[in-house]
Amino acid sequence: MNVLVLGSGGREHALCAALARSARxxxxxxxxxxxxxxxxxxxxxxxxxxxxxxxxxxxxxxIDLTVxxxxxxxxxxxxxxxQREGLxxxxxxxxxxxxxxxxxxxxQVMRQHAIPTAESRTFDNFEHAxxxxxxxxxxxxxxxxxxxxxxxxxxCPDPSDAIIAAERMLFDGxxxxxxxxxxxxxxxxGREVSVLAIVSxxxxxxxxxxxxxxxxxxxxxxxNTGGMGSYSPSEALDERTMAQVEREILVPTVNGLLADxxxxxxxxxxxxxxxxxxxxxxxxxxxxxxPETQALLPRLQTxxxxxxxxxxxxxxxxxxxxxxxRHAVCVVLASNGYPGDxxxxxxxxxxxxxxxxxxxxxxxxxxxxxxxxxxxxxxxxLSVTALAATRAExxxxxxxSVAEIDFAGMVYRKDxxx
Ligand code: AMP
Ligand code: GLY
Numbered sequence: 001m002n003v004l005v006l007g008s009g010g011r012e013h014a015l016c017a018a019l020a021r022s023a024r025x026x027x028x029x030x031x032x033x034x035x036x037x038x039x040x041x042x043x044x045x046x047x048x049x050x051x052x053x054x055x056x057x058x059x060x061x062x063i064d065l066t067v068x069x070x071x072x073x074x075x076x077x078x079x080x081x082x083q084r085e086g087l088x089x090x091x092x093x094x095x096x097x098x099x100x101x102x103x104x105x106x107x108q109v110m111r112q113h114a115i116p117t118a119e120s121r122t123f124d125n126f127e128h129a130x131x132x133x134x135x136x137x138x139x140x141x142x143x144x145x146x147x148x149x150x151x152x153x154x155x156c157p158d159p160s161d162a163i164i165a166a167e168r169m170l171f172d173g174x175x176x177x178x179x180x181x182x183x184x185x186x187x188x189x190g191r192e193v194s195v196l197a198i199v200s201x202x203x204x205x206x207x208x209x210x211x212x213x214x215x216x217x218x219x220x221x222x223x224n225t226g227g228m229g230s231y232s233p234s235e236a237l238d239e240r241t242m243a244q245v246e247r248e249i250l251v252p253t254v255n256g257l258l259a260d261x262x263x264x265x266x267x268x269x270x271x272x273x274x275x276x277x278x279x280x281x282x283x284x285x286x287x288x289x290x291p292e293t294q295a296l297l298p299r300l301q302t303x304x305x306x307x308x309x310x311x312x313x314x315x316x317x318x319x320x321x322x323x324x325x326r327h328a329v330c331v332v333l334a335s336n337g338y339p340g341d342x343x344x345x346x347x348x349x350x351x352x353x354x355x356x357x358x359x360x361x362x363x364x365x366x367x368x369x370x371x372x373x374x375x376x377x378x379x380x381x382l383s384v385t386a387l388a389a390t391r392a393e394x395x396x397x398x399x400x401s402v403a404e405i406d407f408a409g410m411v412y413r414k415d416x417x418x
Contacts, residue, residue, distance in 0.1 A: 002062050003305065004029045005037070006048040006078075007069025010332070010365040010383040011290035015067060015304075016040045017361065018297040022305035029061055035374060036364030048073045051081045058087055065090065067308060071287050074266070075101035075147060090308045092266040092286045096257060099268075100286040103183045104145040110281060113256035115249055117281040120185035126170040129182060133162045141185050142166050146178030150226055151339070155187060188273040188280055193236045194289055195245050195270045196296070198321075200311040201263055204250050208299065208323050209237040210292040211417075216339065218415040225339045226380060229416040231329045231391060232295040236274065245272065245279050253284070265311055294363050294383045295328040326359075327391040329398045329417040331384050335366065336409030338379035344368070346376040346408040352401045360401060361385040376407055391417055 001024050005015050013036040019025055020040045028041030031048060044061070046053050049072050058066055066082060068074055068091035077094035091097070098105045104122040109115070122145070123129035133140060142165040144152030152175050156162035162184065169179035192214075196207045210232040216222035237245070249272070254264050269285035269292075297304065301322040310316045335342035348367065351374070354360050363385065366378015382405065386397035395417045402412060 001025060001064045001305065002027045002029070004031060004044075004058055004061070004063040004066045005033075005069060006031050006054065006066065006073060008032050008034045008037075008365075009069065009290050010363040010380065011288050011293040012069040013037050013363040013365070014294045014297045014361070015069060015288070017363070018300060018304040019067070022303045024303070024305055027061070029057075029063065031057060034364045035367050035369045036362070038369075048078075049076060051076060051078050054078065055081060055085060055087070058082070064088060065305075065309060065312065067091075068266075069287065071097065071100050071147060071285065074286055079266075088309075088312050090266060090312050092264055093262070095262045096264045096266070097286040099253075099257075099284040101147050102145055103143050103283065104181050106284050107183055109253065109256060113252045115252050115256075115281060116278060118185040118188050120183050122181060122183050123166070124170065124181045126167055129166040129170060129184060130163050133159050133166065133184060139187050141187055142169070143183045143185070144169055144175045144179035145181035145183055146175070148175045148178045150224060151175075152178060153224070157187065188275050188282065190273045190275040191236055192282070193234060193272050193274060194292055195237070195242070195250070195272060196289060196292060197250055197268050197270075198307060198311055198316065199250075199254055199264045199266060199268045200314055200316040201265070202254065202258065203316040204246065204254055204268075205307075205316065205321055206242060206246055206250065207296055207321070208232055209234040209242065210289070210296050211236060212289060212292050213413060213416060216413075218413050223339055225334070227289070227291045228332045228334070228413045229330055229383075230291045230295040231327065231394070231417040232292070232299060233323075233327065241274070241279065245270065249279065249281060291330050291332055291383050294361070294385050295330040298358070298361055298385055298387055299324040299326065299328050324387065326387040326389060327394045328385055328387045329391060329394040331398050331402050331412055331416055332380050333382045333384065333402065333405065333410055333412045334380050335376055335378070336411050338411070342379055343409065344375070344377050345370070348374045348376060348381070348405070348407045350404040350406050352404050359387045360397065362401070381407065381410070
């Protein structure tokens with residue numbers, strides 16, 4: 001089978017690595033991919049958001065199945081376009097991807113189907129938002145309703161900061177159209193966890209729990225990032241809580257959408273706060289998490305191609321997910337300055353040999369080939385995943401490999417998976 005993966009990050013390299021293990025894979029393509037995916041298949045130039053060009057590439061290379069990494073092409077309707085052409089693609093349709101792309105819609109779905117989440121109000125007028133926030137005596141969270149690359153959320157313990165955040169979005173337009181509508185909601189307290197599930201119609205396969213680290217700094221300080229590391233399995237979610245998340249959150253979401261005529265196929269990622277009153281939804285994503293995927297997929301023993309194909313074909317109930325019992329710890333190496341401005345083009349040295357190993361993976365994200373050398377080309381540069389019998393050993397091995405790698409301005413968190 002010829003498979004095309006869309007995207008260019010660590011998540012996409014991990015997807016390619018898992019697909020490359022399938023005996024049924026013939027040719028693997030990644031658009032645009034990165035130097036890591038180039039070692040597993042063929043990188044195709046282009047922009048995953050250019051749906052017409054991606055369709056043309058899929059036809060040209062006789063692609064049997066396309067797997068979408070990032071959210072933007074999903075929100076733009078790439079799945080609908082492929083389906084119209086009779087081409088197989090893994091991911092939610094535009095209507096289903098609204099769960100991530102439009103937080104005010106997600107809130108409406110949750111309210112309608114009694115899914116536990118923070119109390120919220122939606123505004124597109126700054127004066128109304130200001131009036132509402134000033135009546136609150138506790139802090140609130142202000143979120144741009146649209147896709148803002150993870151930067152559109154302000155947790156404001158002081159309501160006057162929330163008014164400023166709402167003003168910057170609704171009045172100054174700092175996020176453009178993504179911030180023309182804002183969601184204002186109560187601050188939830190508790191431990192934050194991610195639950196990912198592969199969904200096909202009514203069939204929901206919850207993946208093993210994974211933990212990610214969103215803050216840049218040690219001790220969960222500093223700005224929010226795309227993710228600085230992850231581990232799996234996570235002890236934060238015991239079987240009882242996982243069952244509760246499935247029963248109270250995933251099943252009613254998927255069935256609620258179905259009742260509204262929207263069939264969900266793809267990964268449904270629920271960002272949750274484990275509050276004293278039970279798990280509540282912070283956000284939905286409509287795709288694999290990055291860097292959760294880099295800790296999860298190396299542990300997946302079932303052929304990922306079989307799983308994805310079954311989800312697309314509506315036969316997901318016939319496959320079973322088997323997990324490697326080992327623990328995986330993933331450390332993200334970033335460029336100094338990320339998630340703000342950073343320099344690129346720094347020489348990367350000391351990458352450990354991983355060929356043939358099933359206990360160490362170095363996934364590329366923001367890397368570039370410059371003649372025979374590898375240089376940095378993005379904010380999150382590499383993610384290093386190690387597997388071992390215990391989390392402590394996996395952590396020690398991941399950090400031992402990280403210590404071999406070097407580039408100017410390399411930053412990473414030293415407190416992951418402790
Ligand atoms: P989101 O993109 O909606 O998940 O928000 C990004 C981050 O902001 C989350 O990962 C949380 O750390 C934080 N956050 C979002 N909503 C809330 C909330 N209602 N209460 C507390 N923290 C929140
Ligand atoms: N790890 C968070 C995300 O993928 O959105």
